[in-house]
Amino acid sequence: MPLIPRFKPNYNWKEWFAAFSFWRNDLNLYENEFAQKFGCLHGLMFSYGRSALYALFKVWNIVDKEIITPAYTCVVVPHAIVLSGNQPKFVDCEKGSFNMDYDQLESSITARTGAIVVTHLFGYAMDVKRIDDMVKSAEKKFSTKIYVIQDLAHSYGTSFQGEMVSQYGDASIFGCNISKIINSIFGGMVITNESSTHLLLKKFREQNTQKAPWTKELKRLIYMMATSFAFQPIFYGLVNYLERRNFLDRFTKYYNDDTIEFPVDWNELPKKIEARVGRIQLMKYDKIIENRRKCAKKTIEYFKDNSDIKFLEYDHECTYSHIVALVENRDEWIVAYRKKRKQLGTIIDYSVPEMKSYTHYKKNLDDFPVAKKYSKHIINFPIVF
Numbered sequence: 001m002p003l004i005p006r007f008k009p010n011y012n013w014k015e016w017f018a019a020f021s022f023w024r025n026d027l028n029l030y031e032n033e034f035a036q037k038f039g040c041l042h043g044l045m046f047s048y049g050r051s052a053l054y055a056l057f058k059v060w061n062i063v064d065k066e067i068i069t070p071a072y073t074c075v076v077v078p079h080a081i082v083l084s085g086n087q088p089k090f091v092d093c094e095k096g097s098f099n100m101d102y103d104q105l106e107s108s109i110t111a112r113t114g115a116i117v118v119t120h121l122f123g124y125a126m127d128v129k130r131i132d133d134m135v136k137s138a139e140k141k142f143s144t145k146i147y148v149i150q151d152l153a154h155s156y157g158t159s160f161q162g163e164m165v166s167q168y169g170d171a172s173i174f175g176c177n178i179s180k181i182i183n184s185i186f187g188g189m190v191i192t193n194e195s196s197t198h199l200l201l202k203k204f205r206e207q208n209t210q211k212a213p214w215t216k217e218l219k220r221l222i223y224m225m226a227t228s229f230a231f232q233p234i235f236y237g238l239v240n241y242l243e244r245r246n247f248l249d250r251f252t253k254y255y256n257d258d259t260i261e262f263p264v265d266w267n268e269l270p271k272k273i274e275a276r277v278g279r280i281q282l283m284k285y286d287k288i289i290e291n292r293r294k295c296a297k298k299t300i301e302y303f304k305d306n307s308d309i310k311f312l313e314y315d316h317e318c319t320y321s322h323i324v325a326l327v328e329n330r331d332e333w334i335v336a337y338r339k340k341r342k343q344l345g346t347i348i349d350y351s352v353p354e355m356k357s358y359t360h361y362k363k364n365l366d367d368f369p370v371a372k373k374y375s376k377h378i379i380n381f382p383i384v385f
């Protein structure tokens with residue numbers, strides 16, 4: 001029996017046709033279409049989302065500052081903070097939500113705060129209006145500029161009370177690898193309504209990124225083919241077996257517990273094939289989100305009388321990058337579902353301040369208890385019901 005993977009890139013002949021259209025350079029088109037789709041005037045592509053974040057800190061001249069970020073987030077975000085010469089200031093999750101606690105966020109702002117990374121985890125929007133007010137009054141109090149970056153890697157197009165969250169703050173970043181809602185094979189994006197930021201970023205990219213060797217285009221194509229095979233349900237059982245035995249770490253593991261580093265190609269220019277595939281994916285976005293919401297609704301409904309598993313209430317504005325729940329014994333659930341031929345994921349199975357390279361940002365052993373708890377109890381369901 002085939003195994004249903006926890007996620008799977010949504011490619012058909014259109015992506016393949018685009019991938020093989022080697023003569024096309026769609027980078028500018030992709031950047032513009034992406035920005036427009038998610039509510040901003042300007043877009044600029046980087047090789048990773050983390051590279052885009054790093055570039056923002058650099059062009060805004062944020063150095064040796066505290067950057068507020070969730071404790072419970074993808075570790076590449078604090079990596080970008082540290083590698084840009086700043087310090088992360090972690091904020092725990094709000095109980096009953098996966099996003100940052102508002103009171104803790106507010107009390108974390110000091111005269112040394114350079115920026116806040118507002119992560120809308122798993123597609124759930126934070127209250128961007130409340131954060132906007134908070135930041136404005138802190139800016140007055142400390143007479144400094146505090147930059148706000150929306151991390152939309154899980155929440156492309158997420159809205160809060162009907163308005164896209166990308167309308168708030170100074171810029172929004174996106175990760176676009178194959179595990180995201182839509183992808184450009186690899187890649188990251190930054191969008192903004194500020195022309196000055198866009199121009200500075202463009203200049204930064206011209207001066208600080210290298211052109212990738214032409215073989216990289218081919219490598220991306222091969223990667224796209226390999227992953228498409230790997231995610232076919234008939235092969236996926238084997239892939240999952242190899243993954244569980246750590247044979248695929250070279251391809252799947254994106255962090256080390258004890259090192260803060262970027263991948264070697266973090267400052268390469270984006271690849272043409274990525275922009276071409278990204279453009280096709282962009283056109284599928286609405287349909288993909290519609291399907292995800294349907295699937296999330298059904299999954300939540302299915303478990304509504306089961307007290308062993310906790311979901312957040314269905315949220316019609318959430319983009320459901322992952323359909324997550326909390327369970328007491330995660331391993332039991334995973335094994336039981338594998339027998340039913342469905343793979344459960346353990347998305348973000350760490351709290352960043354618990355990682356070896358970040359423990360010194362913690363004051364007490366027991367800081368960030370909610371993030372720690374979530375990291376041990378979270379599971380996510382496949383996006384097909």
Ligand SMILES: *Cc1c(COP(=O)(O)O)cnc(C)c1O
Binds near residue numbers: 176
């Ligand atoms: C994927 C992701 C990013 C960006 O990741 P890159 O691999 O650098 O593109 C940023 N934040 C979150 C929460 C993510 O999941």
